[in-house]
Amino acid sequence: MPLKPVPRPGKPARSGAGLPSRRHRLFLVALLGASFLGGLLLTPTAGAAAGSGDSGGRGEGALQRQLQELVTTPGGPPGVIVVMKRDGAPRILRAGVADLETGRPIEPTDHMRIASTSKAFSGAVALRLVADGALRLDSTIGRILPQLPRAWRSVTLRQLLNHTSGLPDYTEDPAFAELLVSDPRHTFDPRRLLDFVADEPLRFRPGTQYRYSNSDNIAVALMAEAVTRTPYEELLREIVYRPLGLRDTSLPLDHRLPEPYMHGYAVEPPEPPEDVSELISASGVWASGGIVSTPRDMTRFVRAYAAGRLTSPAVLREQRRWVEGASEPAGPGHNKAGLAIFRYETRCGVVLGHTGNFPGYTQLIAATPDGRKSLTFSLTTQVNKTLNPDLLEQLRTIQENAVCALLDAATEGSPARRS
Template sequence: MPLPRLPRLHLPVSAVLAGACLAALVSAPAGADTPGSAADRALQKQLEQLVRAPGGPPGVIAVLQRGESRRILRAGVADLDTGRPVEQSDHMRIASTAKAFSGAVALRLVDRDTLALEDTIGRRLPALPSAWHSVTLRQLLTHTSGLPDFSRSPEFLRILTADPHHTFDSRRLLDFVADEPLMFRPGSRYQYSNSDNIAVALMAEAATGKRYEELLRRLVYRPLRLHETSLPQGFELPEPYMHGYDVPVQPPAAPQDISELIGASGVWASGGIVSTPRDMTRFIRGYAGGALISRATLREQRRWVDGASEPAGPGKNKAGAAIFRYTTRCGVVLGHTGNTPGYTQLIAATPDGERSLTFSLTTQVNEATKPRLLKKLREVEENFVCALLRD
């Protein structure tokens, strides 16, 4: 979930240590994550280049999995103060990849006939503005709803800027834009909006009478064995975690640790989940591969429209129901991206779920803040997809 750049924090990060850690490659332990082949060494070099790039992440980890075989490549560190290496068990903010989780909840409820893709806001959430009542669950999941984005509301931004740890009522986030009309006729075009997945979670709650957090546990975490994933309300991250940084493009300013800059209550179903690379690998293999839903619902999920994730993923992007299709020069993967202060994410898998890529950075990269780095990142991501798909 992209959020505006908040005032820089003046935290005690050692510039000398930062420089040393950014230039160093973390030595991988012997085993599955030892880059032995020429192809893996080439990929490893690209991760090092990302870490050394202007504004680049202090740490990056990529998990490539084919069947039961897993390769882990990483560069930089999880914590600039200690020099600790990045691990696949490290917690991190998953940003807008959390939208895929809300999609998983909604589509599982569709399979159970508890929700329908043509259910409207008017039917499930009649207290929301009448101008929004014709918007369907399908349009929310495909970002074709026209709902105004609460995260761009001046009042929301004022509160967040004044107190980044402010505790919002997650179920009232749409109140920030309740007096605004739809941005366009529902279904007429694509526009990414953080409001969409808030409404999805509220519709799931209305249909079941259960809290969204409980629905996540029952419908997603348990069947996929996600033991390190949660949706908190506060700003603290569970140990151990990858530290997220605000990294200036221009030296000599040092990276600032913003891991716990903002709480999750103000992003909730749109971007508040905390997870690990290990759990995210399990999730995307199950979600993209259709393990959670029927073939009929899977076909509905994969009705593609023109639209890119935020930030854009590798190759050419198309939008489905809480999932994106990334068509690269080497083939197609399905997944989601995300960015939030301190973190950038890509999760992707082949349509059968047999091959997957989890790619996590410890700084925020998007078109608005670091367009040159985003271009480089997408190139590297595509190279990793090609390595994943190569026989």
């Protein structure tokens, strides 16, 4: 049942073309700074039951109240939608609105920027190619992409997928930042994004540390293109979209979003929320964060991806070799990193998935290891440790309670199967 929109103060400002305002510049600088935080390991959410309703925040009723509280929190999202699927029809919980001007509620068919959950898609492509023998997990940059710097030549596909490569993050490069801040809709050549850091050495010896880097998944997509001689966008269609029936998922290279879409906002009280849905060209993040999808499509994707339906049992076992490391932003509970997937161990059980954040949007997709129970959790503002650490901790608490609501209803309170 659709919920009544929660009133928000002020009329949202619309972002326009041309040079960004001072507020946009500060906002983009904060965005770029967030990439430095990806390597932090976060422990299970402290005080998960605090302020989260009865029964420790468990159950759909308590979760619905928490979503309502979230959209009225200062700096919180104008809208949020959670899609939980077990057997049968999905359960949809939502609060706030998809568009502050019209007041319409968010629908599971609304388009949105999925941010770094796009990395799971590049993982799906690469792991399918591994299962088919076109790539190996120990394939190196030097062998597959000899045009990239010699200093990176020993980095393997496995290390790219679990963020232990040591590749410098191109989104931290001053030249990239300057282009983005001066012209957010600048069209980058996605296959040249690594040029921004081509003169830099590795941050550490490959395989010795974990550090989340947006460069990793750009290199993964380039490797997939090199061995198949097929554009990455077509590989996505052949390997992921068509087999899973993802009809509303795409990888654009411009700033536009297809209708209908949930509007994303910069929320900085006391200023009114500002619509930043189409502020930035997706070309600057490409395989690392540029995909556009819907909650309905993401539900289909994560159920198949977590269960390994797009690859082989042998490759799935390799994907689930966990190392200490958190997604960005951190997901619920204790985070560990696999190959383009994360393990979220909550107080109620384990789910596998990915998170992401982008101007106007924050995402979590997760499913049980068998793919039978899943949730997508989408916000219409960006939340990370740089922009609003307190709100991030509140969000992680609610996300953990969402996992508990999913697993409790599915298993009558017993923990999810470990993997």
